[in-house]
Amino acid sequence: MGKIICRKNLKRCCVSMLNDLVSDLEQYKKIAIFGYGVEGRSFHAFAEKYLPDVAISIVDKNYADDDNYLDGLREAELIVKSPGISLHTLGIDYDAYNFTSITELFLKHFGSQIIGVTGTKGKSTLVTLIDSMLKNAGRKSLLCGNIGISPLQAIETIDEETTVVMELSSHQLHHVNHSPHIAVLTNLFPEHLDYYEDLADYYEAKFNIFRHQNARDIFIYNLQNPNNYFDTEKAPSKHTYNVFANELKNEVQFNIKNGYIHHATLQILEKLAEILEIDESTFMKTVTTFQTLPHRLEFVDEIDGVSYINDSISTIPQASMEAMKILKNVDTIILGGYDRGVDYSELVNFLRESNVKNIICFSDTGKQIYEKINEEENNKHLFYMHDLRESVKKAGECAREIVLFSPAASSFNSYKNFAERGEEFKSLVNNLKG
The missing domain is CATH 3.40.1190.10 (Mur-like, catalytic domain)
Known part of the structure; x- marks a missing residue:
């Protein structure tokens, strides 16, 4: 029988649902947390509080003593998998184990x-x-x-x-x-x-x-x-x-x-x-009254009449195209990032037909976009730069209205995530003020 939760600060609905959740989990003697990120740690804290009689183990290569850390999956009756782990990449069949998740x-x-x-x-x-x-x-x-x-x-x-x-x-x-x-x-x-x-x-x-x-x-x-x-x-x-x-x-x-x-x-x-x-x-x-969330068409600063917009969240071509449509007066765009096999043909055609004058590319996908645009005659000022730092510097030299940083690609070849990439863009823009 599940442990009864009786705390004065818990209202009726929460007590009932929480009891059901605890009862659902405490039928297992051994639960493994597969991936010890934000969700993995939150489940561990929950288990320490509500599942004192359940043995909890952590299966994560960053917390393992050797390369055989996946063996820990076989010892668990239930596995709480973190969303960041791709079973496909690891070659693990979902039906091979009793997986669940916080979601x-x-x-x-x-x-x-x-x-x-x-x-x-x-x-x-x-x-x-x-x-x-x-x-x-x-x-x-x-x-x-x-x-x-x-x-x-x-x-x-x-x-x-x-x-x-x-x-x-x-x-x-x-x-x-x-x-x-x-x-x-x-x-x-x-x-x-x-x-x-x-x-x-x-x-x-x-x-x-x-x-x-x-x-x-x-x-x-x-x-x-x-x-x-x-x-x-x-x-x-x-x-x-x-x-x-x-x-x-x-x-x-x-x-x-x-x-x-x-x-x-x-x-x-x-x-x-x-x-x-x-x-x-x-x-x-x-x-x-809504204020734009960080890295989503976020206004960074205006320098010498030029507005700089951080749209680092745009990790696909469609998002970058939509950003250009919304802002309308973009004359300079910075593009590029990690290659995940996405087709950039639609974005290239959009850029060719757009009013964007300066197209600044960097990183893996930036090179693809640069080469595809150059395949046909165009009236754009097209640049391929070494990195984001050089790209922002070039934007400061040629922009007249709006510089849009909307990469149309993931960040994982150079940054931990889109947020880290966006923060670097903002820092580089601030450096332009000298």
Whole structure:
């Protein structure tokens, strides 16, 4: 029988769901944490508090004494896998072990209170807006998942009035068998091809956001041609909405210093406001006071009349093209990063037809873009630089209106992540002021 949680600071709903979660886990004598990152450490802290009789082990090459660390998987009855670990890359069959994840466990026990958001781009901005909109409406909201904190870190704060807003990456959704009450799919583009077997495997992971819903749940998505990806008729929920063609009821004016919210994001947010019965004034307050998240069309500085924009989050060509459309007056763009096998033909054609005068490329994909543009006659000032430092220096020499740093590629060949890359860009821009 599961251990009964009785703490005065836990309200009724949390006690019941937390008891169920603990009972679900304490049937195992040995649980392995596979990958000791943010989620792995949060599960370890949870286990120390609620699973005192369960033996917990860590399977992580950074905490192993030898190269045989994967042998620890065979000794566990349950394995809590971190999302950053690609079983495909390791050559491990998912069915070979009894895997689960924090996302799987949380969706199973708290799914009825969750608004889950996934998609190739736009997740972090959208969940931040949803959380702000709920709070502005006087409702209790918890923001967690791929942004901010692991849900286990705040599990004791959840009660029957709490809406849990979760950003869910494809890695977190891969193989889960439960879906949130309200599922949102922002968009779909090729990405993470180094993690999955193929593009279809990546998309299938995303589809778990709605695949395990029931008829009473809600699914919102924003796709121009949804049937190119999945059979919309087979979505379990009877409350399914594609907002792609929706006209916005509220026109919002943005400026370069406060940042922008993509049109597609506003379409989803308006539909959610309608479903959640949030009034127009609260919606408008939420979007007009929103400050752009770091590395997402983030205004850095204006130097000699030139605005510098940090869009390091743009790790795919489509995101960079969208950034240029939003800003309109981009005359200089900096592109390039880690090659994950993404096709850059569409971006190259877009750049050829665009009003962008200076195209500054660096790193692996930057070289590809540089060479592809040079294959045909063009009227661009095209540069291939050694690194980001040299690229920002060149931008300072030739830009007249807007310098957009929107790499259209991952950062993993030179940086820990897009955030580290974005911070270096901001630092290099600040150095231009001398």
